[in-house]
Amino acid sequence: MQRLIRIMIYLIFVACLPATALAQEHAVPVATTVGSSGLPVPRFVSLKADRVNVRKGPGIDHKVTWIYRRLGLPVEIIAESELWRHVRDADGIDGWVFHSLLSARRTALIVPWEKNKDNTQKNEPVAISLHNKSSASSTIVANMEPGVLVNVDTCDGNWCLVTTNGFRGWVEQVKLWGVYRGEPVK
16 A cells, blocks of 8 residues: 555656746746847746736637736747747746737746645745845745745846835745846846
C-alpha cells in the first residue's frame, strides 16, 4: 500500500513538472524582434479590462476560446498581426487579443509556478518576502503567497519595487512572472 502511495505521489509530481518548467522558461526572452506595432516582441503587458476575450486567431471571425476576468493580469505578447496580439499567460496558455484591451502598465504574478505545488511535506506554505530594501537581509514588509498580483514600479535586473494591497517593497526579480530575468524596468 505504501509503495502504491509513493508511486502516486511521484506520478503527480512528474505531471506537474512540465507546467512549472513552462512558466519558468517563459520568464526569459529568447530573441527580440520588432512587431507590426513597432514595439519589441516578445514583451510583457497587462490586461486593461476585467473581461477580455481570447480568440483562436487574429480577428473577430475567429472563435472566442476563453475569457480572462482579471484586470491587470500580466501576459506576454509573443506575436503581432496588425491590431491583434498573440499572448501567453503564466500557465503557458496562448490566444489572440485585440490590442486596445492591453496596457503597457507592468504587473507581475508572484511565483505562479508554485501555486499548485504540494508543500505538505514541509508543513509550511510557500511565502515570498517583500523587503523594505533591495536586499535579502533587509526588513520584511510582508509575505506574499504564490499567484498574488503586484504592480511593478521599477526593476534593476535583480530586484523589483512592487506594490500590492497597500504594501510597497522589493522582491527578487526571479520570483516574478511578468518581467524577464535581468530586465531593467523604468
